[in-house]
Amino acid sequence: MINKSKVHIAPLKLGQKLGYAVGDFGLNLFFTFCTLFLLYYYTDVLGLSATLAGLIIMAALVWEGVFDPLMGVIANRTRSRFGRYRPYLLYGALPLCVSFVAMFVPTGLSGGALALYALAAHLVFRTIYTVVGIPYISLSAEMTRDSQERSHIAGARMLFAMACGLTLSALTLPLSGLFGGGQIGFFWLSVVYAAVAFVIFNLCFVATRETTDDDQANPSIRQMMDMLTVNRPLQLLLGATVLASVGSTMAGKTLLYYLKYDVGLESALTPALVIATGCAALSIPFWLFVTARRSKRVVWLSGAAIAAVNSVIFYLLAPRIGPALWLIVGLGGFANGAFYLTFWSMVPDTVEYGEWKTGTRAEGAIYGLVSLTQKVALGLGVGLLGVLLDAVGYRPNAAQSPQTLEGIRILLTLVPAVLTLVVASLIWFYPITHTLHHRLVRAIERRRGRSNIVS
Numbered sequence: 001m002i003n004k005s006k007v008h009i010a011p012l013k014l015g016q017k018l019g020y021a022v023g024d025f026g027l028n029l030f031f032t033f034c035t036l037f038l039l040y041y042y043t044d045v046l047g048l049s050a051t052l053a054g055l056i057i058m059a060a061l062v063w064e065g066v067f068d069p070l071m072g073v074i075a076n077r078t079r080s081r082f083g084r085y086r087p088y089l090l091y092g093a094l095p096l097c098v099s100f101v102a103m104f105v106p107t108g109l110s111g112g113a114l115a116l117y118a119l120a121a122h123l124v125f126r127t128i129y130t131v132v133g134i135p136y137i138s139l140s141a142e143m144t145r146d147s148q149e150r151s152h153i154a155g156a157r158m159l160f161a162m163a164c165g166l167t168l169s170a171l172t173l174p175l176s177g178l179f180g181g182g183q184i185g186f187f188w189l190s191v192v193y194a195a196v197a198f199v200i201f202n203l204c205f206v207a208t209r210e211t212t213d214d215d216q217a218n219p220s221i222r223q224m225m226d227m228l229t230v231n232r233p234l235q236l237l238l239g240a241t242v243l244a245s246v247g248s249t250m251a252g253k254t255l256l257y258y259l260k261y262d263v264g265l266e267s268a269l270t271p272a273l274v275i276a277t278g279c280a281a282l283s284i285p286f287w288l289f290v291t292a293r294r295s296k297r298v299v300w301l302s303g304a305a306i307a308a309v310n311s312v313i314f315y316l317l318a319p320r321i322g323p324a325l326w327l328i329v330g331l332g333g334f335a336n337g338a339f340y341l342t343f344w345s346m347v348p349d350t351v352e353y354g355e356w357k358t359g360t361r362a363e364g365a366i367y368g369l370v371s372l373t374q375k376v377a378l379g380l381g382v383g384l385l386g387v388l389l390d391a392v393g394y395r396p397n398a399a400q401s402p403q404t405l406e407g408i409r410i411l412l413t414l415v416p417a418v419l420t421l422v423v424a425s426l427i428w429f430y431p432i433t434h435t436l437h438h439r440l441v442r443a444i445e446r447r448r449g450r451s452n453i454v455s
Contacts, residue, residue: 012144012153019207020143021156023089023136026200028164029193030100030129036273037172039253039382041104041186043396048115050394054386056119061379064126065372071134072368078135083210085135085142092132093201097194099125104190106183130371132201138367141348142210145441148292148434154345155288158337162281169273173266227354228369233432234350237343240423241370242377244339247419249381251311251332254412257389261400262408263320275326276333283337296342297430303338304424310335311417318409349432356440359447385411 034057042053078084103121107114140153175192176185228234255273260266287299310331319325347370355361392407394400400408432440 011146012149015207016143016209017153017156019204020139020153021160022200022207023160023204024157025160025164026197026204027129027133027136028161029168029197029200030096030125031133032161032165032168033172033193035249035252035378036168036256038103039386040256042118045182045186046114046118047396048118050386050389050396052115052386054383054389056115056122058379058383058386059119060122060126061375061382063123064130065375065379067127067130068134068371068375069365069368071130072138072365072371075135075138075368076365082205083142085139086205086208086210088132088135089201089205092128092135093198096125096128096132096201097198099128100194100197101187101190104183104187106187126375134368134371136204137344137347137371139208139210140344141351141367143208144211145352151288151291151296151341151345154341155284157344158284158340159281161340162277162284162337165277166274166281169270169277173270227358227360228365230357231350231354231366233346233353233430234366234369236426236430237346237350238370238373240426241343241373243419243423243426244343245374245377246381246384247416247423248336249378250385250411250419251413251416253382253385254408257394257408258412262318262405263325265321268321268325271326272329275330276336279330279333280337280340283334284341287338287341291341291345295433296346297427297433299338300342300346300427300430301424303335303342304420304427306338307332307335308417308420308424311413311420315409315413315417346430346432349437352437352440352444353432355444 038057039050039053042048042056043050046053048056075085075088078087080087082090099121103118103125105121107117109117140157143153172189176189179185179188256266256269259268259272287303290299290302310328314328314332317324317328319328347367351361351366354366388407388411392411393404394408
C-alpha cells in the first residue's frame with residue numbers, strides 16, 4: 001500500500017530552472033527549424049520531389065528514433081565527474097552544430113547525387129542530435145522528483161522553445177533573403193543559428209546539476225524492459241505521442257503550402273507562425289494555473305477539444321489573409337500550448353511509476369523510448385505527407401489545381417482533427433495525479449530506506 005504522507009523535496013532555484021530551460025531554445029534552433037522549413041527547403045529550394053524529400057526526412061527521423069533508446073541506455077549508465085547527462089551537453093555541442101550546418105552547404109550537386117548528399121547529411125545530423133538531445137531531456141527527471149516542480153520546469157522549457165519558435169518564424173525567411181536567398185541564404189542562416197546554439201548548450205551545462213547518486217546500481221537491459229512493460233501511464237503516452245506527432249506534422253508542414261498556393265501569399269507564413277507560437281507561449285501561464293488546480297490530464301484534454309474544433313472551423317472557412325485567419329491560427333497555438341506543457345511534465349512522472357512498480361529507475365531508457373516513438377511518428381508523418389502531396393497533384397512552384405488545393409486543406413485541418421480526438425481518448429485513461437505522484441515518491445523513499453538498513 002502507498003503511504004499517503006508527502007516527502008519533502010527542496011525546491012529548485014530559479015537559476016537552475018532557467019539554466020535548464022534555455023537548453024530547449026538551443027535544441028529547437030535545430031528541431032523546430034527542421035520541422036518548419038526542411039521539407040520546404042528540399043522541395044522548393046533544392047528542387048527535390050515531395051515524395052523523395054519526405055522519404056529522406058522520414059528515413060533520418062526513423063533512424064534517429066531507433067538510436068534514441070540505445071542512447072538512453074548509454075546515458076543512463078554513464079558515470080563522470082559531471083554526472084550522467086550533463087557531459088553530453090558539453091562535448092556534443094560542437095559536433096551537433098557542425099552537422100547542422102553541413103545539411104545546408106551549397107554542394108553544386110543535382111539529381112541522385114544531391115539526394116544522396118541530403119540523406120547522408122541528415123542522417124549524421126540526426127545521430128548527433130540524439131547524442132545531445134536524449135541526455136538533455138533525461139536531465140529533467142534527475143533535477144527534482146517533485147511533480148509540480150517538473151510542471152514549472154516544463155513550463156519554462158516550453159516558453160524558451162516557443163521563444164525560439166517565434167524567433168525562427170519571424171527571422172528565417174527574411175534573413176534567408178537578406179543572406180542572398182536560395183541555398184546560400186539557408187547556408188549562412190544555419191551558421192548563425194548553430195553559433196547561437198553552441199553558446200546556449202554551454203550555458204545550460206554550467207547552470208544545471210544532477211541529484212543522481214553515482215553509487216546507485218545500473219539497471220540491466222532486462223530490468224529496464226520489465227519496467228517498461230508494466231508502465232501503463234508510459235504506454236498511454238507513447239500511443240498518444242504517435243498520433244499527436246503525425247497530426248502536428250501534417251498541420252505544421254502543410255500550413256506553408258496552404259499559404260503559398262491557396263492563399264497566394266508565401267510571406268504570410270512569417271506572421272502566421274509568429275501568431276501561433278506567440279499564442280502558445282502566452283497560454284503557458286494559463287495552462288500552468290489549470291494544472292495546479294486540476295491535473296495535467298485535464299489540461300491535455302481541454303487543449304485537445306479546442307484544437308479539434310478549431311481545425312474543423314479552419315476547414316469550413318478556408319480563410320484568406322485577415323482577422324479570421326489570424327484568430328484561427330492563434331487559437332490553434334493556444335491549444336497546442338496545453339499539449340507541449342503536459343507531455344513534457346507527464347513523462348518524468350512515469351519514471352517514478354516504473355520505479356515503484358519494479359524497483360528499477362531508468363529515466364534514460366524511458367526518454368529514449370519516448371523519443372523513439374516521437375521520431376518514428378514524425379518520420380512517418382513527413383513521409384506520408386510527401387506521398388499525399390504528390391497524390392493530390394502537388395507540383396513545386398506552380399499553380400495548383402482546385403483538387404490539389406482541397407487536398408492540401410484536408411491535410412492541414414481534418415486529418416489532424418481526427419487524430420487529436422483519438423489522442424484525447426487515450427489520455428482520458430492516464431492515471432497519475434499530483435496526489436498519486438507524491439505517494440509514489442514517498443513509497444520509493446521508504447523502500448530505499450529499508451534497503452539501506454538491510455545493506
